Amino acid sequence: MAEIKIKEGKAPFKIASIDESCFTYYKIIGDLSSGLPPVVVAHGGPGAGHEYLLTFADLWRNYGLPVVFYDQIGCASSTHLQHKAGDRSFWQEQLFQDELDNLIDHLELRRDPGFHFLGQSWGGMLGAAFAARQPQGLRRLVLASALANKELATRGTKLLREQMPPDMRQALEEAEKKAEYEGPAYKEALDFYFRKHVCRAESYPPVDLLPALKNLSEDTTVYRTMNGPSPLTADGTLDKWTVISRLPKINVPTLVYNGEFDTSHDIAQVPFFELIPRVRWITFPNGGHMCHLEEGLRERILKVVGEFLTQKEVVDV
Template sequence: MKLKVLLFAAISMLLLSNCQQKPKDDSIKANYLDFSKRDDQLTGGIKMIPIKTPKGTFKVWTKTVGNNPKIKVLLLHGGPGLTHELYEAFDGYFPNESIEYIYYDQLGSYYSDQPDDNSLWTNARFVEEVEQVRIALGLDSSNFYLMGQSWGGILAMEYALKYQKNLKGLIISNMMASAPEYNAYAKNVLAPQMDPKILKQLQDMEKNNDFDNPKYSELLFEYYYTEHVLRMPQAQWPESITRCFKHINPNVYVYMQGHSEFGITGNATLKNWDVKARLKTLTVPTLSIGSKYDTMDPEHMKWIANEVQNGRFLFCPNGSHLSQYDDPKTYFPGVIKFLKDVDNGEFKKS
């Protein structure tokens, strides 16, 4: 009889414990789309944030989706000079997991101010811009995850190397830590995979600085981008991606990256960028994402995960540069697991 009483008491305590824990999770889900206590309710989460620069004050566009006091992901888009639109696939995955995320157009991008001054397009100034956005949005080390894809990955690494004390987690999506090694991978590994006749046409146009020739971008999209940027026929690309490319600021893009994703060309300012030697100083939990068909070497992405002190590697076997679109079944579960593992104190480096 005594044993039955003890067993009943134990079961009751277990059930009570579960009941006590459940509302904690349910409260985040229940309040996820409640904007009633936020100052951006009228704009649906959109804020134009003033940014101080050496050339004056400008405004950048942000939009917050959802409420989660413990997980807030600031998204740094690629380019440079592209837009937050390349992340719109996240709408189909993050809300169901009650993950708060913030779209953000960097200065010079379509939805933000676009000053015509190339002196503004430096890594150091963009890092300070991200820091001002963080402060304006009230993000801190208890909730702030920074996620950067492509050029956004460069910016995320640069920010973390200066301000990792402000971060709860870091995600580097499809970006190597060395522009010279990125160029070498494009030249020595990816270029030989192309039809030799197509490759020669591209190389001849690059040699002649004939980047404005419509044939140059036509060949790139048909024979390179559909293999290594987004693995779908261009006619089937999601509308958000075609809109993103339509909204590109070519002045910022060419000044920093060059004329295409087929390596960094000309005197683009990112040509010699390299932070490999500094990554070992990063202690913040870090997810590095690489993809089989990417413009970036997936082995290098794996190296990043091992080089930082608390890294994890996510490999997308069917993905390319925009693996959130061509390998979502691997990409999103891996990203969501990382966010939740860090939040729950269950993160383990790979």
Template structure:
């Protein structure tokens, strides 16, 4: 099975090295609610990262912020907006990753832009720097965002990272592909065929994706607006998904998970693409790890069991 569903949920590239650097700007303090357009330079070209922040006034001076990494690449912060429920006790920071949503997009025929994991990690570095929170923050990554979060923790070893949450994510492409294949086998041939065409036929692809996602992606009916908005953005410009899908094969962080030393929470749903066996390496190899499974959820428990999800994350972050 080609990585068609993956291209909408957790894509990754291991492409050539990219020269990235932050633009020197005055630090922007966290606010009760607001947006920023943060300049971000890649190979001499200045792009913009769209950042959203939300917090209760009472917690701004002292509370540790939670930075949220959405899935995709190609999805947006919109489907992760339920995490702002936590803003009563901590600032919550979300942003659209490069190539997604309200952030800068890269032309599909731009051969000078080398898509790769490095550029996403540098973008995260840039956001942390501009907001002046890199010395003390928590990090939550959903699906592909969990791939980013794991690589950040292992590569950066930043003492400012205090807690890590892997929500419905994966430590290895092989395990994810196995899970996806098992689940997809239960669907009619028409759905499998629709998914196999990918963005070559976006109408068919979205139809197949909707059928699969209704069972293993988000079981809330009707589908929440934030989820629809994120997928609308993806299908308006699938460049990042299309450019990066082929490079996903073979990625794994399993052998490096023991290097994650911060307290870590692993979350998944009973009907999740991120099945229990996908998450087992996290539990076996991360020294300080806790697992929680949402029995009435699939891939988006922040929507499907919203109150319980927030309670679990809140208790873990403290």
């Protein structure tokens, strides 16, 4: 069993449009000098922070792969930029691409043995766009409950909403019409949606998810600007986002997975499977958006991801 080593740090991050000094918080589980590629893990939200993904710290314990978690700019333990709330020109994909490049360079991960990347939800959207640039050092890619296109994601959400009880659908529609998202009927409907499609853990919310919920509620800057006022009402800067045209440029082995009941619906996964040259897609039965936190799936997902990241690549002769 690999010894558990933990290192925390802050990578200075210079943003051209901001005078103040900014930084990206990171946490390393394991030893970067182990000789195996570390796994850089990107969280969702945007704005959820890394803690709910600590399940993947066991990639070090079980497979000897160091794991690099980080909090994206604007949330959790990284620099907060609340004065940028609502600034649609600022909160764009490119900001997070720049931050990711900066972190990788700060940790000197581009040299041998390189690094793997695992992105969950929005982190997977970022990861697909990042991988399409064919960055130096990237070895393998995992897209966990990600989305290839926001328009497809919206269609998927509509399909899930149509399965909800009529009174709950009505509550959602009335809240959106009035732009009022604090009413008890709306919150009841949202809770139903979360328990069925976001995290299907028997005890909801699981302890592992609480930090993400706290991060998202305490500072809404990033989530509100990029996603919208509610998980079911998307009108932020990601509303027209797509990576579909860039997918054929991904040149590393890629694992795509989602859950059977995932908010990241199958229709938003199909472009990954059809357009990424070397790809495998798994849908986990009975899983939700946070299936890595759900009973009966956590260990299975760790095994699938760990074996994918450590398998020897077959080279054509």
